[in-house]
Amino acid sequence: MKDNLFAVAMKRGRFILASAVLLVCSFQLGAADNSRGESAKEGNAASYAEGGHDRVNDALQFFDLYSTDYAKRVVDYLTQRGLKGREAGTKEAVKAMKFIVKEFRKAGYEPLLQPFSKEELEAAIGKPKEGKAAYPLQQCNVVAKLEGSEKDKFIVIGAHYDHLGYIEGVGIHPGADDNASGIVALLSLARMMKAADIVPRYTILFCAWDGEEKGLLGSKFFVNTWPSETVVPGCEASLKESVVHYMNFDMVGRTITPENPGVMFAWNNNYPYLLKICQAAQKEIDLPFQVLLDERRGDGRGGSDYAPFSAQDIPFIAWMEDFMHVDYHKPTDTPDKLHWEKLRKTTQLAFAILYNLSTVGCE
Numbered sequence: 001m002k003d004n005l006f007a008v009a010m011k012r013g014r015f016i017l018a019s020a021v022l023l024v025c026s027f028q029l030g031a032a033d034n035s036r037g038e039s040a041k042e043g044n045a046a047s048y049a050e051g052g053h054d055r056v057n058d059a060l061q062f063f064d065l066y067s068t069d070y071a072k073r074v075v076d077y078l079t080q081r082g083l084k085g086r087e088a089g090t091k092e093a094v095k096a097m098k099f100i101v102k103e104f105r106k107a108g109y110e111p112l113l114q115p116f117s118k119e120e121l122e123a124a125i126g127k128p129k130e131g132k133a134a135y136p137l138q139q140c141n142v143v144a145k146l147e148g149s150e151k152d153k154f155i156v157i158g159a160h161y162d163h164l165g166y167i168e169g170v171g172i173h174p175g176a177d178d179n180a181s182g183i184v185a186l187l188s189l190a191r192m193m194k195a196a197d198i199v200p201r202y203t204i205l206f207c208a209w210d211g212e213e214k215g216l217l218g219s220k221f222f223v224n225t226w227p228s229e230t231v232v233p234g235c236e237a238s239l240k241e242s243v244v245h246y247m248n249f250d251m252v253g254r255t256i257t258p259e260n261p262g263v264m265f266a267w268n269n270n271y272p273y274l275l276k277i278c279q280a281a282q283k284e285i286d287l288p289f290q291v292l293l294d295e296r297r298g299d300g301r302g303g304s305d306y307a308p309f310s311a312q313d314i315p316f317i318a319w320m321e322d323f324m325h326v327d328y329h330k331p332t333d334t335p336d337k338l339h340w341e342k343l344r345k346t347t348q349l350a351f352a353i354l355y356n357l358s359t360v361g362c363e
């Protein structure tokens with residue numbers, strides 16, 4: 001699979017060179033906008049309106065780097081009975097984590113581990129509230145880095161790999177949608193960016209979070225210990241100064257109406273350019289499903305890993321289901337119920353947006 005991906009990328013060598021020239025030009029346009037004194041947020045929206053069309057078309061060229069066969073293999077691995085539902089703190093979660101490390105390696109990354117013990121977690125985010133279960137003894141985030149030309153500005157992409165595990169009297173929770181589907185999107189974006197040979201403007205950190213089901217533990221640890229020497233050695237700036245964008249995937253594989261699947265696009269509405277980018281991408285892409293808009297504020301609210309980023313008003317996008325399906329948090333959340341085309345299209349739309357954010361700018 002890797003060979004195929006690289007073959008496609010090679011064929012596109014000339015194209016990439018041409019787009020690189022275009023991108024440099026559009027970046028300069030953007031800079032000129034800012035120097036006219038527009039607010040940063042408006043400046044980006046304006047520069048997107050000028051060049052958005054071309055950039056979405058650029059991104060389209062890389063869409064077939066997404067593979068549904070690959071998606072199925074990832075979901076099959078993560079949902080197998082032997083992984084017992086990937087509960088944070090168990091040896092099965094460690095197995096899932098090692099699988100993700102391997103997949104990042106196969107895609108050409110040297111992923112970093114961000115392990116954290118119960119004590120370290122308590123020091124970073126406080127003890128569990130009264131009546132809540134103790135934290136797992138040990139957890140681990142996985143972070144794959146694609147270095148950008150601005151090394152110390154970051155786009156963080158995240159999806160959690162843990163799930164509910166085995167519950168006595170109920171059974172194993174395979175978590176195909178929650179959140180093997182999000183891990184497919186995360187790994188696919190990492191593979192696509194690498195195979196397309198894109199050198200982004202900002203460094204991209206692809207993060208597989210642990211402990212989401214136990215209270216967003218992995219993403220909270222990441223946010224509260226920023227700048228971590230493990231993840232961003234040498235970086236001294238705060239999260240707010242360093243992370244220009246966060247994108248989350250949690251439950252993106254199901255739909256209630258297979259004939260007209262939908263995905264929810266939630267965004268921090270303190271940054272209107274995020275909606276503009278999505279709308280422009282939708283216009284250009286053949287997208288036989290609805291994108292439902294779910295405006296949010298950067299106020300820290302939310303039930304998934306974007307919440308800790310939202311609490312610091314990072315511009316974020318969160319992809320999720322447009323409804324809560326009947327198999328949510330049940331042993332019946334199985335791979336046969338996934339809508340593979342929806343997962344593919346969602347990931348491709350997200351790729352087009354990431355391509356724009358990471359090559360042009362998101363301040």
Ligand SMILES: [Zn+2]
Pocket residue numbers: 160178179212250251
């Ligand atoms: Zn989830």
